[in-house]
Amino acid sequence: MYLTILFYILIKTQVSNSNCGCQLSRETDSCGDNPAAKYFKDVNEDFNDGAQTPHKVNIEDMALIKRNTFTMGTDKPVFVSDYEGPVRNVTVATFYLDAHEVSNIQFMEFVEQTGYKTEAEVFGDSFIFEMFISKEEQEKHKDYRAVQAPWWIKMMGVSWKHPEGPLSDIKNRMDHPVIHVSWNDAVKYCSHVGKRLPTEAEWEMACRGGLHQKLYPWGNKLMAKGQHWANIWQGDFPQINTAEDGYISTSPVVSFPPNKFGLYNMAGNVWEWTQDSWASDTDLKVKKGGSFLCHESYCWRYRCAARSHNTADTSASNLGFRCAADAMKNNL
Numbered sequence: 001m002y003l004t005i006l007f008y009i010l011i012k013t014q015v016s017n018s019n020c021g022c023q024l025s026r027e028t029d030s031c032g033d034n035p036a037a038k039y040f041k042d043v044n045e046d047f048n049d050g051a052q053t054p055h056k057v058n059i060e061d062m063a064l065i066k067r068n069t070f071t072m073g074t075d076k077p078v079f080v081s082d083y084e085g086p087v088r089n090v091t092v093a094t095f096y097l098d099a100h101e102v103s104n105i106q107f108m109e110f111v112e113q114t115g116y117k118t119e120a121e122v123f124g125d126s127f128i129f130e131m132f133i134s135k136e137e138q139e140k141h142k143d144y145r146a147v148q149a150p151w152w153i154k155m156m157g158v159s160w161k162h163p164e165g166p167l168s169d170i171k172n173r174m175d176h177p178v179i180h181v182s183w184n185d186a187v188k189y190c191s192h193v194g195k196r197l198p199t200e201a202e203w204e205m206a207c208r209g210g211l212h213q214k215l216y217p218w219g220n221k222l223m224a225k226g227q228h229w230a231n232i233w234q235g236d237f238p239q240i241n242t243a244e245d246g247y248i249s250t251s252p253v254v255s256f257p258p259n260k261f262g263l264y265n266m267a268g269n270v271w272e273w274t275q276d277s278w279a280s281d282t283d284l285k286v287k288k289g290g291s292f293l294c295h296e297s298y299c300w301r302y303r304c305a306a307r308s309h310n311t312a313d314t315s316a317s318n319l320g321f322r323c324a325a326d327a328m329k330n331n332l
């Protein structure tokens with residue numbers, strides 16, 4: 001009897017695992033119970049995010065963004081299904097926002113202090129853009145391509161410190177944004193440093209840098225003054241990236257001109273997680289800003305009004321974050 005039950009459990013487990021597809025989001029619905037939720041506690045059992053010991057937030061490298069009412073969204077949506085519109089007035093209280101995306105060196109310090117393991121490390125894989133791995137690896141992982149976007153491959157051994165697989169490292173890009181971090185990882189990092197993720201409204205108001213209804217943080221013209229203002233894709237997506245802006249992949253977190261609020265790479269470089277859910281009853285989280293993979297022909301989402309989403313446990317090679325903090329008296 002016990003053997004029969006054990007056999008049934010084993011078979012059920014195998015069937016359930018084989019159903020976990022290679023969509024860009026780790027869809028918890030199609031995979032039954034979220035495996036990360038099960039392992040997360042154990043792996044990070046001793047993790048202490050410091051929340052019990054409130055401390056003054058280090059506002060160095062943060063911009064103070066004063067309370068304002070701004071016009072959020074657009075009435076000229078490029079992706080209607082992303083709910084980019086309609087425009088509406090939103091009032092945002094004064095807050096601080098990191099001047100740049102969280103870098104590898106910052107994330108490494110967090111891991112060294114806490115022993116934290118990211119979800120990509122717990123799952124054992126993450127999504128990587130095909131161009132960054134060899135043809136041999138691509139062939140090996142041909143069954144792990146995202147159905148809707150086959151240039152994304154779910155690859156074993158990919159994590160924040162091994163962004164292109166076990167043999168890769170980050171030693172020459174410590175000042176680049178940390179990638180392969182999930183929303184859950186981002187929340188843990190921000191909490192550790194006494195901060196939090198920005199809301200979508202905070203992020204978008206910050207992106208606009210005080211400009212009214214402009215496409216980009218610097219205005220409406222992509223190549224204003226004949227120069228590049230963000231790390232995006234030049235060429236024919238997804239085959240040819242001419243990298244005319246100087247970067248085929250991520251750029252340092254402080255690169256390209258900052259906007260009027262002193263914020264770097266709000267548009268492009270890596271997507272940035274926000275605090276908000278896509279809808280109240282889902283595990284999908286809003287991300288903003290587009291990435292180095294975005295091209296106008298396919299993913300014109302490096303506009304301030306643009307938005308997209310992933311599940312909270314998804315990680316990828318073009319997705320990072322920055323933190324915000326309340327402008328409370330003890331932070332001033």
Ligand SMILES: [Ca+2]
Pocket residue numbers: 231232233234243244245246247248249292
């Ligand atoms: Ca680029």
Ligand SMILES: [Ca+2]
Pocket residue numbers: 101265266267268269270271272289290
């Ligand atoms: Ca960015």
